[in-house]
Amino acid sequence: MTPSPQLSEAAVRTSPAAISSMMQMALANPGLISLAAGFVDQGSLPAEAARRAMEAVLADPVEGRRALQYGTTIGDLGLRTRLIEQLERNERVPAGSFRGAVGRTVVTTGSQQLLYLITEALLDPGDIVLVEAPTYFVFLGVLETRGARAIGVETDEGGLRLDALEATLRDLKARGLLSRVKLLYTISEHSNPTGVSLAEERRGPLVELIKRWSGEQKILILEDAAYRGLTYSGAEPPSVWRHDPAGDTVILARTFSKTFSPGLKTGYGILPETLLEPVLRLKGNHDFGSGHFAQQVLERILVDGTYERHVQELIAVYRRKRDVMLGALEEHLGAWDGAVSWTCPKGGLFLWLSVPEGLDTGPEGPLFARCLEEGVIYVPGALAYAAEPGPFPRNHARICFGVPSEEELNEGARRLAAALAECFDAVA
Ligand SMILES: Cc1ncc(COP(=O)(O)O)c(C=O)c1O
Numbered sequence: 001m002t003p004s005p006q007l008s009e010a011a012v013r014t015s016p017a018a019i020s021s022m023m024q025m026a027l028a029n030p031g032l033i034s035l036a037a038g039f040v041d042q043g044s045l046p047a048e049a050a051r052r053a054m055e056a057v058l059a060d061p062v063e064g065r066r067a068l069q070y071g072t073t074i075g076d077l078g079l080r081t082r083l084i085e086q087l088e089r090n091e092r093v094p095a096g097s098f099r100g101a102v103g104r105t106v107v108t109t110g111s112q113q114l115l116y117l118i119t120e121a122l123l124d125p126g127d128i129v130l131v132e133a134p135t136y137f138v139f140l141g142v143l144e145t146r147g148a149r150a151i152g153v154e155t156d157e158g159g160l161r162l163d164a165l166e167a168t169l170r171d172l173k174a175r176g177l178l179s180r181v182k183l184l185y186t187i188s189e190h191s192n193p194t195g196v197s198l199a200e201e202r203r204g205p206l207v208e209l210i211k212r213w214s215g216e217q218k219i220l221i222l223e224d225a226a227y228r229g230l231t232y233s234g235a236e237p238p239s240v241w242r243h244d245p246a247g248d249t250v251i252l253a254r255t256f257s258k259t260f261s262p263g264l265k266t267g268y269g270i271l272p273e274t275l276l277e278p279v280l281r282l283k284g285n286h287d288f289g290s291g292h293f294a295q296q297v298l299e300r301i302l303v304d305g306t307y308e309r310h311v312q313e314l315i316a317v318y319r320r321k322r323d324v325m326l327g328a329l330e331e332h333l334g335a336w337d338g339a340v341s342w343t344c345p346k347g348g349l350f351l352w353l354s355v356p357e358g359l360d361t362g363p364e365g366p367l368f369a370r371c372l373e374e375g376v377i378y379v380p381g382a383l384a385y386a387a388e389p390g391p392f393p394r395n396h397a398r399i400c401f402g403v404p405s406e407e408e409l410n411e412g413a414r415r416l417a418a419a420l421a422e423c424f425d426a427v428a
Contacts, residue, residue: 009147010146010147013145014141014144015144017138017141018141019036019038021363022037022377023036025377029375032375032377033377033408034377034400034403035377035378035400035401035404036377036378036379036400037400037403038192038379038400039400040258040261040262040349040402041314041402042403043317045261046260046261046306046310049310050261050297050301053300053301053304056300057293057296057300063296067292070289070292071290071292071295072289073280073283073288074106074280075106075107075289076107076292076295076296076299079296079299080102080105080107081102082299083254084098084102085302086302086307090229091238091242103276104272105269105270106270106276107267107268107295108266108267108268108269108290109265109267109290110257110262110265110267111224111253111254111255111257111267112138112267113267114267115222115224116142117269117282117286118183118222118251118269118279119142119143119146121282122182122183123143123146123147123182124146124147124148125147126147126148127148127149128148128149128150128151128177128181129149129150129151129181129182129183130150130151130169130181130184131143131184131185131386132153132185132187133385134152134155134193134381134384134385135150135187135191135384135385135386136187136192136193136384137193139185139224140383140384150388151168151386151388152385155196157343158198158201159191159197159198159199159202160186160198160206162202162205165184165209166213168389169181169213179217181213181219182217182220183220183221183222184220184221184222185221185222186198186222186240187224187225187226188203188224188239188240189225189226189228189230189231189348190230190345190349191350192226192227192398193350193352193379193381193398194343194345194350194351194352195344195345195350195351196345196352197237197347198240203237203238203239203240203242203243206240206243207221207244210249211249214249218249220249220250220251220272221250223241223250223251223253225252225253225254226254226258227347227348227349229258229259230259230318230347230348230349231347232315232346233319239252247270247272247273248273248274251269251270252270253267253268253269254267254268254269258348258349259307259310260301260307260310260311264294264297264298265290265291266290266294266298318402320406321402322345322401325351325413326342326344328410328413328414329342329353332414333413333417333420336424339355339356340353340354340355340356340420342354349400349401350398350400351399352381352396352398353378353398354395354396355367356395360394360395361378361380361396362380362382362394365380366423367419367420367423370419370420371415371416373419374416374418375415376412376415376416378397378398378416379398379400380394380397380398381395381396381397381398382394382396384396384398
């Protein structure tokens with residue numbers, strides 16, 4: 001028998017990706033409507049705009065070869081400059097306001113790599129990261145790999161609750177654990193999984209609160225703004241990062257995966273000066289620079305206005321899908337008013353469904369099984385909760401409205417309602 005390799009502790013403690021079995025189910029059963037997949041709308045991927053940008057990059061042989069060569073670990077200066085200019089427009093500040101941040105901007109292989117790098121730079125096993133309850137479940141996996149402790153903080157319709165955050169920090173201090181708290185992770189815009197954004201009036205106070213609780217041990221805020229840009233009603237408030245003009249407390253993570261193309265797998269982070277070198281050293285070990293060609297393509301679409309035009313088109317597509325999903329839920333689940341509810345996101349790709357407390361939405365529970373029989377799947381909400389501080393709700397589901405067609409959204413809601421009706425009948 002061939003002996004197995006002795007895996008590292010990090011590999012051993014890393015569980016299989018919770019969602020991969022669901023992806024398998026969807027692939028194995030073509031009739032299944034997946035309200036689970038967190039992909040983007042296939043029909044609006046910008047194939048033509050990407051082709052034009054790629055041709056333009058390759059049109060000049062010298063520039064073309066440069067694009068096909070390795071780049072730098074931090075990312076191309078040209079792209080980083082454009083990213084900051086675009087951020088200034090997005091945050092509606094005068095041109096040049098954030099120029100000083102170009103040198104602290106790191107281009108990464110999707111924002112996921114940035115999230116990983118930040119945890120790699122900051123966390124030893126046993127260190128504590130405060131996360132929203134619920135949060136982006138893939139980030140919980142990253143923390144598991146690092147051996148860090150994720151502690152959930154209550155949220156409401158305005159996102160992270162600052163009173164709950166302060167209570168958690170007070171409790172950790174009383175238990176002598178404050179010095180292990182390194183990071184607070186927040187998804188500020190149209191969160192994955194709930195679709196809820198952090199209320200504008202909480203953003204400044206959040207930064208103040210974290211600064212106040214940073215003693216000898218600095219606590220950083222990791223603002224994951226993956227869905228910023230995809231706002232379907234109202235204006236986007238200033239980011240949390242904006243409330244940290246000194247730039248020493250908030251790390252801003254952004255990505256082009258949702259607003260342009262996940263296939264280009266390009267994101268970026270703006271880091272406090274103190275984190276820059278450590279993160280670049282680690283990134284050097286990962287890949288010594290993200291795909292250079294994709295960076296050139298992105299720079300091109302930012303410069304010629306393609307990107308902003310595409311985002312406007314995308315907003316129209318997703319706004320319509322969101323409205324179709326909300327309409328279908330109202331039509332098929334509205335009769336259970338009070339017992340079944342859902343968030344009405346102002347942007348992003350997700351909404352959060354809540355069913356009565358006793359009804360377990362987990363993969364082993366009755367609703368998931370009945371949904372499979374009906375031919376629809378969702379992501380069980382329990383996956384999105386940190387194990388601490390204790391028992392978490394099991395009666396939620398993440399619904400993604402970004403991928404299915406309008407007909408599938410309607411039919412998916414109908415099947416979900418049929419499965420729910422069977423569960424209710426079973427307990428009646
Ligand atoms: C909240 C959040 N953050 C980060 C990411 C990572 O995306 P990417 O690495 O493609 O930028 C995702 C992807 O789904 C996400 O939902």
